[in-house]
Amino acid sequence: MLVRFHYRSLFFAKTPVTSLRYFCSSRLHSIDQTPSLPQLEPSNDADLISQLLLQHHNPFHAMESSLQLNGISFTPFLINQTLLRLKHNSKIALSFFHYSQNYPLDTTAFNILIDILCKVHQFDVAWQLIVQMETKSVKINFTTFYLLIRRLIGSGLTRQAIRAFSEMHVFLDESEDVVWKCYFCYLLDTLCKYGYVKVATEVFNKEKWRLELNCKVYTILIYGWCKLKNIDRAKRFFDEMLDKGIDPNVVSYNVLLNGICRRASLHPDGRSEKVIRDAEKVFDEMSERGVEPDVTSYSILLHVYSRAHKPELALEKLRVMRHKGICPNIVTYTSVIKCLCSCGRIEDAELLLEQMVSNGVTPTSVTYNCFFKEFKGRKDVDGALRLYGKMKEGSFCEPSVSTFNILLGMLLKFGRIGVARDIWDDMKDSGAGPDLDSYTLLIHGFCEKQKWKTACEFFMEMIEKGFLPQKVTFETLYRGLIQANMLRTWRRLKKRLDEESITFGSEFENYHLKPYRR
Incomplete structure (x- = not known):
């Protein structure tokens, strides 16, 4: 009770309205253990319950569908899968969660709901749920706080996020020093990911005395300053890492390379050549230190070719990769496809897409979005709808909410209201959105x-x-x-x-x- 009273202002302070990853970019980083929520899994019962609630729940009154749920045996798996299907309907999710409290609720159910509520900036309710977890002796883990901190930072509430991280050890039953040493990278990375690099640097400088400084921490800071296009500051941290005797790895170089290649517009003509020369210098330095460029290194270079609208260079670099025995991945192929599409070479992009599939690389919605954006630029609604039909018929990937949004924007702009309605219904049926x-x-x-x-x-x-x-x-x-x-x-x-x-x-x-x- 004393602890609860001491942190009351933290739980209920009024704050202004404004797939989980540890590192800022999946292209640049990989990790061993990432705080994550469960994925959607096939469940007929969860499908039926979620559709029942979505179609019959009255948002202005108590759960009118609750009587229809009687007789259903709720397991933790069923509750979690139903909540995942209600991720775009925060109030219905909260109402269902409230109804489900008569059944055993695990940490995952609380985490899913906390993420759903934080997504719509209901942070006070999220804090209440954390307190409720403590009261009901439901284990609070780092994922619980990571979800909250990530959404707070995403809403611009960095001070509240840092405060939540500072007090997290009370709920995790771990010492303050252990929390800072084990989890600080997550806070630092999330701040950098959302562009609050100055805040991240301030926290780092203030708390570095208690941290275990390693390549991972410095790489995150280098990424952050590269994200702000401040390459000089990024190189300063890179040099500081070397001065402390910490050897950079391929990820560190990829982050720096990424910053150099994306730091500014590549126009007017001539600037792209300078950027490419600087990138090649990084490649040479990597070889001198015995760090071999990997598929990500080449993907970054291909991306800069894409931005500079140099399809021939991109295709040549792709051939060089294969010659060196480096297998292109989905990011590599998507960069080249984007380059071809943006240069109007849709036929070549389609051939490369077929080649990618034949090589065992499955396209994602991001890959298809390159085509949709080009169709939008061409005002080719029929071409976009043909490709959308192929996506629906194929088994490679489902359209994402971004795909649907691109199509909706195009259809509404060109007055295809009826088709837009159909796309909207498809999006709702697929569970991708809205x-x-x-x-x-x-x-x-x-x-x-x-x-x-x-x-x-x-x-x-x-x-x-x-x-x-x-x-x-x-x-x-x-x-x-x-x-x-x-x-x-x-x-x-x-x-x-x-x-x-x-x-x-x-x-x-x-x-x-x-x-x-x-």
Whole structure:
């Protein structure tokens, strides 16, 4: 009780509204143990329960579907898989979690819900759940705090994130020194990943006396300054690492190489040659120190060729890789495909895609998105839809929420409203989305076409599912309704928003939910 009282202000402080990875870029880093949530697994029961809740749950009242759930035997696996299927519907997920408390809940269930709520900036509720875990003797692990800290930093709340990390040892039953030595890299990396490199450097300089300085820590800081395009500062940390007798590895060089290759625009003509020369110097230095460039090293160079729109150089470097016995991976192929697409050579890109598949490398949605973006630039809606049809029929990969968003933006821009609706339904059926960007795209698209009633319907659906609209979305909808002389519609919409802000079902009474409005 004393500890709980001491940290009360931490748990319930009012903060302003604003696949897990350890390192900043999967292209640059690899790790042994990454804090992660479970993946979606096939489960007919979880599919049925999630669809039942999504289709019949009334967001303004208590869980009306709960009676229909009676008789179902809930296991930890079923609860976790259902929560994963509700990841884009925070209020329904919270309501289901509340109903499930009559059954055994494990750490994973709490972690999934904490991530869902933090994604929509409900940090006070996340803290309540952490306290509830302690009260119910549910084990709190580092993943619990990593999810919270990552979302806090992503929302710009760096001070709260650092404070949460500092107090984490109380809940993990580990000494403060152990927590700083074992987990500090995660905090440092997340700060750098979201661009708060100065904050990361301040924390590093302040706490380095208690840290085990190694190549990993310095590599993260080098990455952070490269991300801010401050190569001189990055090289300073690289030199400091050498001065301390810490040998850089291939990851360190790849991070520096990545910073050099991406530090600035490659235009006007001539700048790309300088960047390529600087990159080759890093390659030479790697060889001098006995560090052989790997597939990531070549992928970074291929990416700079892509940005400089040099498809011939990219294809030649790909041949060199194969000659040296280095097998291209999905990142390598995607960089070259992106280069070919951006240069208008879609046919060559399609041939390379076939070659990639024949070599046993499975394309991802990011690979296909290169084609969709080129189709969008060409205003070739039919070509994009043909490729989308192939994705649906094929077995390589499912469209991601980014894929759907690209298609939605294109279809709405060119007035293909009916097809956009079909794509929207496909996205919901696939479970990939919709997310905040999806709703924002759709609402703004309907506003541009002056379909105010439809825009209001999706706006309300967005609120009901727990997404906080951006300020510009409010303003766009408000201005459009006023200019269209639909003040009465705006008043009805505002009334429903007010009801949503103050009216929650009984399952929400004990949670410090922020109003779903700005």
